[in-house]
Amino acid sequence: MTVSTVPDAMLEKLVTFLFAGILGTMLYHFVTAALFRDFFAHSPTALAYWYVPLIVLPALLLLLLAGLLGFGRRGSSWTGNLAVLAAGAAIVFCTVGAPYNCWHQFCF
Numbered sequence: 001m002t003v004s005t006v007p008d009a010m011l012e013k014l015v016t017f018l019f020a021g022i023l024g025t026m027l028y029h030f031v032t033a034a035l036f037r038d039f040f041a042h043s044p045t046a047l048a049y050w051y052v053p054l055i056v057l058p059a060l061l062l063l064l065l066a067g068l069l070g071f072g073r074r075g076s077s078w079t080g081n082l083a084v085l086a087a088g089a090a091i092v093f094c095t096v097g098a099p100y101n102c103w104h105q106f107c108f
Helices: 006-039 044-048 051-069 078-095
Strands: none
Touching: 006 051, 006 078, 051 078
């Protein structure tokens, strides 16, 4: 019988966060791209505030997922919290323009 240690549990939660975070963020971006294409393609307001649906909302959703998995609570370690923040930032950075074919035209 093996006893689960705290780093093993943290590593398991971190892998769960990475899998669910990447899958959820990609799903979010594809749904957002479809909504943007259908409803907001010619809206200057949507183009002016492009960072809200591309960066702010996915980051907030990833922070919510991290909180639901137990990161950031009183008993969690600072290394786990730092790792999940770095992983969340990397997920947002790597998936920010994935489904948008006009990404380089408008944003950069």
